[in-house]
Amino acid sequence: MIHKTAFTNQCVCWFHQVSDEYTLHRQTFYLAQDYFDRFMSTQSDVEKSMLQLIGITCLFVASKMEEACPPKLWQMAYITAGTYYKEEILKMELIILKALRWNLCPETAVSWLQLYFQMASMSVDSDLLEPQFPQDAYIQMTRLLDLCILSINSLDFQYRVLAASVLCHFLQQEAVEKLSGLSKDVLQPCLNWMAPFVETVGRCGRAATRDFASVKDDGHNIQTHTDYMTMLKDACKNEADSQFPTPPSSTEKTDAH
Known part of the structure; x- marks a missing residue:
């Protein structure tokens, strides 16, 4: 399986930028990321020059699945700065759809x-079809999830485990275990792995809410972009430091004899 590399990380991070540019929903981004990962897992050798084409095609398909008014084909070609033409995107679309066996509706992490x-x-009288959660808190959660899925090791966990682990950093773990049906034994490995990412997000402060001129009540569901690559580098450093602690300086060492 071809895992995320620095180049595929940049491609997925580019999804964030395009999603932000065209005011796409979070689910659109996460569908595109799922298509991208699953397609790459079917390939044995992909040239770096093809990653952007694969990425924009995945986002194009995801947009048609999720958006009420998806970007047009010419807009997707335009966002590649003339690197790829409409015909190339359509050709890649068919290749990807066949590789995915037309399985286009997974439950994503988000x-x-x-x-x-x-x-x-929710409470007893809540309307299931209306969002009951505070939008600001949801935005903080999604930023952590956005960062986590850029890591190669996120592929070791099921989407529902990733989502529940994110929620555990905002709610009591016992409550999350009860509502998700996932045991502590299932969640703990993911929670341990996620800790360096939580540390990075914590140092960055709270994510700001944004207003969108074309979106009235759904702003929390719009995928936004921030400098995730810098955050990922910091999280990976935190992860490495936790595995290989910095040895004490000579002045801190004590004589064991």
């Missing part, structure tokens, strides 16, 4: 997160 948070926020 859809699991929204479901869990909705359940945790």
Whole structure:
């Protein structure tokens, strides 16, 4: 399986930028990321020059699945700065759809997160079809999830486990275990792995809410972009430091004899 590399990380991070540019929903981004990962897992040798074409095609397909008014084909070609033409995107679209066997409606990590948070926020009289959770808190959660899925090791965990683990950093773990049906034994490895990412997000402060001229009540569901690559480098450094602690200086060492 071809895992995320520095180049594929940049491609997925580029998804964030395009999603922000065209005011696409979070689910659109996460569908595109899922298509990208699953397609790459079917390939044995992909040239770096093809990653952007694969990426924009995945986002194009995801947009048609999720958006009420998806970007046009020419807009997707335009965002590649003339690198690829409409015909190339259409050709790649068919290749990807065949590789995915037309399985285009998975439950993504963000859809699991929204479901869990909705359940945790509901009362007896709540309307299931209306968001019950505070939007600001949801935005903080999605930023952590956005960062985590850039890591190669996120592929070691099911989407529902990733989502529940994110929620555990905002709600009591016992409550998350109950509403998700996932045991502590299942969640703990992911929680341990996620700790360096939580540390990085914590140092960056709270994510700011944004207003969108074309979106009235759904702003929390719009995928936004920040400098995730810098955050990922910091999180990976935190991860490495936790595995290989810095040895004490000579002045801190004590004589064991």
